[in-house]
Amino acid sequence: MEHLDLPPMLGARGTVRLPGSKSISNRTLLLAALAEGETSIRDLLASDDTERMLEALQTLGVSFSRDHEACTCVVQGVGGGFPVKAGDLFLGNAGTAFRPLTAALALSGGNYRLHGVARMHERPIGDLVDGLRQIGADVRYEANEGYPPLVIGPGEIALSGPIRVRGDVSSQFLTALLMALPLTGREATVEVVGELISKPYIAITLELMARFGVVVKREQWSRFTIPGGVRYRSPGTIFVEGDASSASYFLAAGAIGGGPVRVEGVGRASIQGDVAFVDALARLGARIEAGDNWMQARAPEGGRLKAFDLDLNHIPDAAMTLAVAALFADGPCRLRNIASWRVKETDRISAMATELRKVGAEVEEGADYLRVTPPKVLRFASIDTYDDHRIAMCFSLVALGGMRVRINDPACVNKTFPEYFDRYAQVTAPVPVVAIDGPSASGKGTVAARVAEALGYHYLDSGSLYRLVALAAMRAGVPLDDEGRVAREAARLDVRFEGARVWLSGEDVTDLIREEICSVGASRVAALPAVRDALLDRQRDFRRAPGLVAEGRDIGSVIFPDASPKFFLTASVEVRAERRYKQLMEKGLPAKLESLSKDLAERDARDAARTVAPLKKLPDAVLLETSDSGVEEAVAFVLNEVGRAPG
Ligand SMILES: Nc1ncnc2c1ncn2[C@@H]1O[C@H](COP(=O)(O)OP(=O)(O)OP(=O)(O)O)[C@@H](O)[C@H]1O
Ligand SMILES: Nc1ccn([C@@H]2O[C@H](COP(=O)(O)O)[C@@H](O)[C@H]2O)c(=O)n1
Numbered sequence: 001m002e003h004l005d006l007p008p009m010l011g012a013r014g015t016v017r018l019p020g021s022k023s024i025s026n027r028t029l030l031l032a033a034l035a036e037g038e039t040s041i042r043d044l045l046a047s048d049d050t051e052r053m054l055e056a057l058q059t060l061g062v063s064f065s066r067d068h069e070a071c072t073c074v075v076q077g078v079g080g081g082f083p084v085k086a087g088d089l090f091l092g093n094a095g096t097a098f099r100p101l102t103a104a105l106a107l108s109g110g111n112y113r114l115h116g117v118a119r120m121h122e123r124p125i126g127d128l129v130d131g132l133r134q135i136g137a138d139v140r141y142e143a144n145e146g147y148p149p150l151v152i153g154p155g156e157i158a159l160s161g162p163i164r165v166r167g168d169v170s171s172q173f174l175t176a177l178l179m180a181l182p183l184t185g186r187e188a189t190v191e192v193v194g195e196l197i198s199k200p201y202i203a204i205t206l207e208l209m210a211r212f213g214v215v216v217k218r219e220q221w222s223r224f225t226i227p228g229g230v231r232y233r234s235p236g237t238i239f240v241e242g243d244a245s246s247a248s249y250f251l252a253a254g255a256i257g258g259g260p261v262r263v264e265g266v267g268r269a270s271i272q273g274d275v276a277f278v279d280a281l282a283r284l285g286a287r288i289e290a291g292d293n294w295m296q297a298r299a300p301e302g303g304r305l306k307a308f309d310l311d312l313n314h315i316p317d318a319a320m321t322l323a324v325a326a327l328f329a330d331g332p333c334r335l336r337n338i339a340s341w342r343v344k345e346t347d348r349i350s351a352m353a354t355e356l357r358k359v360g361a362e363v364e365e366g367a368d369y370l371r372v373t374p375p376k377v378l379r380f381a382s383i384d385t386y387d388d389h390r391i392a393m394c395f396s397l398v399a400l401g402g403m404r405v406r407i408n409d410p411a412c413v414n415k416t417f418p419e420y421f422d423r424y425a426q427v428t429a430p431v432p433v434v435a436i437d438g439p440s441a442s443g444k445g446t447v448a449a450r451v452a453e454a455l456g457y458h459y460l461d462s463g464s465l466y467r468l469v470a471l472a473a474m475r476a477g478v479p480l481d482d483e484g485r486v487a488r489e490a491a492r493l494d495v496r497f498e499g500a501r502v503w504l505s506g507e508d509v510t511d512l513i514r515e516e517i518c519s520v521g522a523s524r525v526a527a528l529p530a531v532r533d534a535l536l537d538r539q540r541d542f543r544r545a546p547g548l549v550a551e552g553r554d555i556g557s558v559i560f561p562d563a564s565p566k567f568f569l570t571a572s573v574e575v576r577a578e579r580r581y582k583q584l585m586e587k588g589l590p591a592k593l594e595s596l597s598k599d600l601a602e603r604d605a606r607d608a609a610r611t612v613a614p615l616k617k618l619p620d621a622v623l624l625e626t627s628d629s630g631v632e633e634a635v636a637f638v639l640n641e642v643g644r645a646p647g
Helices: 022-034 048-059 095-106 118-122 126-134 172-184 199-211 244-256 273-283 319-328 339-343 348-358 389-401 410-415 420-427 444-455 462-475 483-491 516-525 529-540 555-559 573-586 593-609 631-642
Strands: 003-006 009-017 038-042 063-067 072-076 086-090 111-115 138-141 150-153 163-166 188-193 217-219 223-226 237-239 258-264 287-290 294-298 309-311 333-336 362-365 370-373 405-408 428-430 433-437 458-461 495-498 501-504 548-552 566-570 621-625
Touching: 003 389, 009 244, 009 389, 009 420, 022 038, 022 048, 022 072, 022 095, 022 172, 022 199, 048 063, 048 086, 048 095, 048 410, 095 111, 095 126, 095 138, 095 150, 095 172, 126 138, 126 163, 126 172, 163 172, 172 188, 172 199, 172 223, 199 273, 244 258, 244 273, 244 294, 244 319, 244 389, 244 420, 273 287, 273 294, 273 319, 319 333, 319 348, 319 370, 319 389, 339 348, 348 362, 348 370, 348 389, 389 405, 389 410, 389 420, 410 420, 420 428, 433 444, 433 555, 433 631, 444 458, 444 548, 444 631, 458 462, 462 483, 462 495, 462 501, 462 516, 462 529, 462 548, 483 529, 516 593, 529 555, 548 555, 566 631, 573 593, 621 631
Parallel strands: 009 258, 038 237, 086 111, 163 188, 309 333, 433 548, 433 566, 458 548, 566 621
Antiparallel strands: 003 405, 009 428, 038 072, 063 072, 111 150, 138 150, 188 223, 217 223, 258 294, 287 294, 333 370, 362 370, 495 501
16 A cells, blocks of 8 residues: 655644635535536635536536646536436545535436445445435435435426424535525425534535525525525636645644644635634633634744643534644543544544554544543654545644655545645654665764764664564574564664663663674675565664754665665765774774775675665765865764755
C-alpha cells in the first residue's frame, strides 16, 4: 500500500486558501441542476465526491461547463425533475451525493439504480427510504434491507399527512427530503422523529434552498414545511465558501505548532456549522482571531493545550481533529455525543481509537464518546486511514509533536481535499537535516560532529550502526552473509549512544567497533538489503528538534531524501588511508598502512557496487574534496552552506 512519511515538524505558521466546501458544493450542484435558469457556481470544490455528483447529473441529462483552473461550473438547470428517465448511477462513497439524489430521483418519475463502493453499501439509508415510501415513492433495496444499492421506480406520489423521518442517525436524510420535496409542487411537511443531530448541516440546506428561491418554514428543529407551488430558480451566480471542516486541520496546526496559521475563504459569516470548531479550539486555550471570511489560530499562552470535555454533536466532522488535538492536551479529554461517527466513511469511533492508541494514547471508547489520555511521549506509528479522508488529514497533526508519522493510503484525501498534503507542507516546518555522505575515512564523522555542535543539532553516525551489527553478529556466531539472521541481530540491537561513546548490550564498545575487523564486517553486512531495512527506522528516529546532522553512505539518498543541504565529502584513497592510519595510531589501535589502503579501496568498491543504497554522489549534493584541506576548512564550508557563519 502507498504511504506518505511525514517528518517531525518544528512548528506551523502561514496562510492557507481553502478549497470549496464539500457540503455546499454538492448541495449547490443539485439545486442548480433542479432550478430554472443558468447558475454560475464559483469556487466549486474539485474532489472525488463532487466528481461523483457531476457524473450523476450528466447521466441524468443536466448540461454544464467547467473551468477547472477558475474552479467555476456553469449549470443549465432543468427546471424540475430530471429529463433522463432511466440510469445507473455510481456514487462512490459520497453521502452528500447519494442521499439527496435518492430523494430527488424518487420524485422524478423514472427508473434508476444507485450504488457505490463497498463501504457505501454498509451505510444505513433505511430512514430516508421509509420517509420516501410514506408518500408513495417506489424505492427498493437491491441486496440488504436498509442499505444501498437502491432501485427506484416511478412511484405514485401523494402528499397527505406530514412525512416522518428519523433525525438521530444522519441529518442527511432530512436534507435529502427537504431538497427534493419542492419537485412535487405541493405543500409538504416533514416531522423529525427523535433528536435531530448535526443541526448546522440542516441550516446549510435551508440557507441554500432559500438562495434558490424556496423558503422553508421551520418550527424548532422538529417540523419543516415547504410551501406549495414553489420552484427552484437560479440565483445567477453563487459563491461556494471555503470548507470549514478542512479549515480545522490548519487551525489545529496553528494551535499545536505555535502558529499563527490563518485560513482564508471561511470565517464568522459562514453558513457552515463547522466554523464553531474555533470556539472549541478556544476552549482548549488556543488564541483565535476571526473575520467574516478568515480565521486564525495560535498556540495558548503557556504553549500546551488544555484538557477538555465537550459535547461535539454540532460539529461531528471537525470534532475528529479535536481527537488528535487531545494528544497535545495537558490531561485526559472527552469527546461526547459523537454517535454519528459510527456510520460515516468508516466506524470513526472505533478507527480513531485504534489509531490514537498506536501513537501512545490511552483511549476509552464508548457507544457515542471517546476519552483520550495523551501519552507522555508520542510514538512513531503507521496510521491506517480506512479510506477515510478525515483520518488521513487529522493524523498529519501528530508530526507537530516532533514525532514522524506514516499515513497509509494518503490519496484518500481526494474525497474532499486533493491538495491537502501540499498545503500542509506550505505551513509546516520540518525538523532540518544536514546530510553528509562519502567514502570511508573521508572525514565525514569529524566534520559532521563539529557541525552538529556548532548548530546545536543532534548527530547521527550511521556507520556505527553497521559496525555494531557486525560486532553483534560475530559475537552471536552468525555468519555475516546469513541475511535473515544478521537482520534479526540488527532489529534487536540493544544500543545506547552517550556523547561520543557507544554501548552495546550494556558494554562500552566505542573503540572496539573502530577496529578493522568491524570495519570490514560492517561493509559486508551493509550490503544485505534486510539489514539496511532493519536499521531504517532506528536512523530516522534521530531526527529530533532542533535539527540533525547525519553522516554515512545513503543519508541523502534513502534515510533522509528531503535533507537540505546534502554534501558528498571525499578525498583521495591515499590521503584517507593515511588519515585513518594516524587516527588508529593515536588511539593505540593496531594498523598497517598498506592493508588499510587496500581495505579502504575494497570497502569503497563494495559500498559503491551494491544494489541497495550504493555510495554515490547525488546530483543535489554539494561536492567537498578535502585531499588538500583541513578539518577547519571543511567545517566552515558546511556551516557556510547551511547559512550559518562559523563562529
Ligand atoms: N579535511 C581533513 N583534513 C585532514 N584530516 C581530516 C580531515 N577530515 C578528517 N580528518 C581526519 O581523518 C580521520 C578520519 O576521519 P573520520 O573518522 O571523521 O572519517 P569518516 O569519513 O567518518 O570515516 P568512516 O567512514 O570510517 O566513519 C580523523 O582522524 C580526522 O580528524
Ligand atoms: N549510511 C551508511 C553508513 C555506513 N555504511 C556501511 O558501514 C560501514 C562502516 O561505516 P563507517 O562510516 O563507520 O566507516 C561502511 O563501510 C559502509 O559499508 C553504509 O552502508 N551506509
